[in-house]
Amino acid sequence: MIAPEIQQYFIERSTDGRPFSRNQRSLVYQRAKNIDSSTPFGTQQNLNHDSYEGIKHSIFPATVNEELPRVLVGGKDCKQPYLASLFNVSAMSFGSLSENAVRAINIGAKKGNFYQNTGEGGLTEFHLAGGGDITWQIGTGYFGCRDAEGNFSPEKFSEKANLPNVKMIEIKLSQGAKPGHGGVLPAAKNTEQIAKIRGVEPHTMILSPPGHRAFSDIKGLIHFIAQLRQLSNGKPIGFKLCIGNTAEFEAICHEMISEDIYPDFITIDGAEGGTGAAPLEFADGVGMPFEPALIFVNKTLIGLNIRDKIRIIGSGKIISGYSILHAIALGADMCNSARGFMFSxxxxxxxxxxNNECPTGVATQNKMLMKGLVVTDKSDRVYHFHKNTLHSANELLAAAGKKSFADVDSNIFMRGDEFGNLSDSYFPDILTNVTKR
Known part of the structure; x- marks a missing residue:
């Protein structure tokens, strides 16, 4: 099938393309290659459309901070808080990604001092080979910490959770690509190697259950957080979810308060997520989009007076300095990106x-295709994409007249639908009495 290539090379315009436009992809490629990413001859966006959104710059800009921002993660019960980068690699499993892709990301993460989330496929030798920081994700399949029956194994979890490279542990409740469905690894990508790592039969479709077996209700989730914190000797523990039933999230928060047990972080994944294979109905029709989900979670925690106890990580099509600043303004403390780093x-x-036919060797287990992804070259691109994107965020922060990301809120943004009322606000009906000179 060559339809995507024909679409990209012969039909697609710079502002076309889904989920990411040509302009968006080009921005990542340029920053990953560490070359000039400026654009000539003005914007190609329609700034007069109601959907336009921009930053209210200041005529007194702040000095651009050359240091890349970091965020401390760890609440009152955390014994090993982690000073994380503001921008990190979102959950992508070995299996979904190739061995070379995982290794390149980890080496780049080591060089740039940011973390790589393992995804639910388990912590592998490729995540550890480069020496980069790791957030280990525990999904419903408990890959890497399961017993022979597929149940959660405290002993196996503790052994890996206490590795020095593992900085945080994330419980996956759901993901934006297919919330409520569970994980899917197609049979074509389930090699002998992956099956051994995950403890399953090779060449079969791997389906992670939609829900966890280690707990079955909200109280169980809260106690599971406490259990993982104890087994990891106090490392930051959090959970990731795509918001669906808002009452359930509110109930989780009330249970935190009741038990006085809080996650160190909550990762909000928007329904726009897309690194996982998913049924079309789940990809298109289940879950809350990133922006309203982030706003809801932030306001819920503030309303219950527990916002200061928990870091919020935003994960939803974040590939630029602008999208980082936007997520921070809506309530995130830090951001993750999956497809951005895939582009890099x-x-x-x-x-x-x-379908295991990724032509660039990023998302395939085909050895021939994997050869096209040279680890030493691509790890540098991962590093440069991260560095240049955060520098862009620092520049935008300064343009808004702010010195710290902690000072950012939604008031620094303006929307196109606000402009439609400007004439009514500034030039009322007396305009009819104005004469030309």
Missing amino acids: LGCIQALRCH
């Missing part, structure tokens, strides 16, 4: 992640 590895949005 060379992903061309060929839309073949699910």
